[in-house]
Amino acid sequence: MTGEVAVLGAGMHPWGKWGRGFVEYGVVAARAALADAGVDWRDVGSIIGADTVRGGYPGYVAGATFAKALGWQGARVTSVYAACASGAQAIGTARTQILAGLADVVLVVGADAAPKGFFRPAGGDRPDDPDWLRFRVLGATNPAYFGLWARRRMAVHGDTLEDFAQVKVKNAAAGALNANARYRKAVTTDEVAASAVVADPLRLLDICATSDGAAALVLSSMEFARRHGASDPVRIRAVSTITPRYPTTVLDLPDIATDSAAAVTPAEETFRASIARAAYEEAGIGPEDISLAEVYDLSTALELQWYEDLGLCAEGEGAKLLRDGATSAGGRVPVNTSGGLASFGEAVPAQAIAQVCELTWQLRGAAGARQVAGARVGVTANQGLFGHGSSVVAVR
16 A cells, blocks of 8 residues: 555663653664664654653654754654654654655654653643643543543443453553563552542552653655565554544543534544544554554553444443453453553653554564464554544554
């Protein structure tokens, strides 16, 4: 397909709380990706930095920041900010540049040194910013929103605390096998239940942490990949970065109200479901073709929601899919084989890139003990504040 680009290299800096700057983490990941690709930094035609503005760091110049740290060599530079979808936006921008003939090889980097505790808006008054409003007007932190979603699933679909805990158990088991994960310890449902209540009904172990970390990819044109000796590389076939449709009738972070549907009929699908559909349509595949998925598990309940939004099961059947073992290792469609955010925590601009790193290693058959047998098609699902959709389809 003419819309494909090759993934020549993938690299990460292990996630944790390291106490250093995000540029250092990003350089480690970038050099690892370049080494994996067998490409010299001086041969990169463009560098895309996925931004963060959390904690006062100058992430809004991330592209040039990483270019300088790697050594000025004249590459085209772009910086992209889309909150948690920044990495997917960066991948989409890189793909566009390659397909437009602006560069044969593009380096994509995302890195963060996240503040301790739950995210909060930076200082200053921004009444037009819904993220600022929900904190300052309602005091609604991210976990409060996660708790509301969990309660909604319990009320509408009958999900249980045991279901939520089992998501953590599944992801922790995968993270224990991943050298890049921050948390590498298996947990039990009893341990989840015994952890402190943060936003009822969710416990501490139901909610992801904030982390330091980085991820990077080297993407190229298919022609360059062949010249480079990569005859059958992992390929990016689709990148969905769509926005919601009016009216939105389900509460969506960071908005604190929904649109009225009194005069306009709502769309047949929710925003999250439309993200995946757009990716599938562009890739020419359907959910039945998926070998594995990396999804945005800010909380255990939200992972169950993504099962349905990706079309892996019907609406309301996410918990059943989990109980049947379909999303676990060895199941029909393993989800978060990396360990997910449950095992990594959030390093905001890096996480959507990290998801594609995991797909790359899985599709290469290089994921070690986490390997999904016969993996051929992978999909990611992510979402940034303010209506930034994010889904990537990778194939081999």
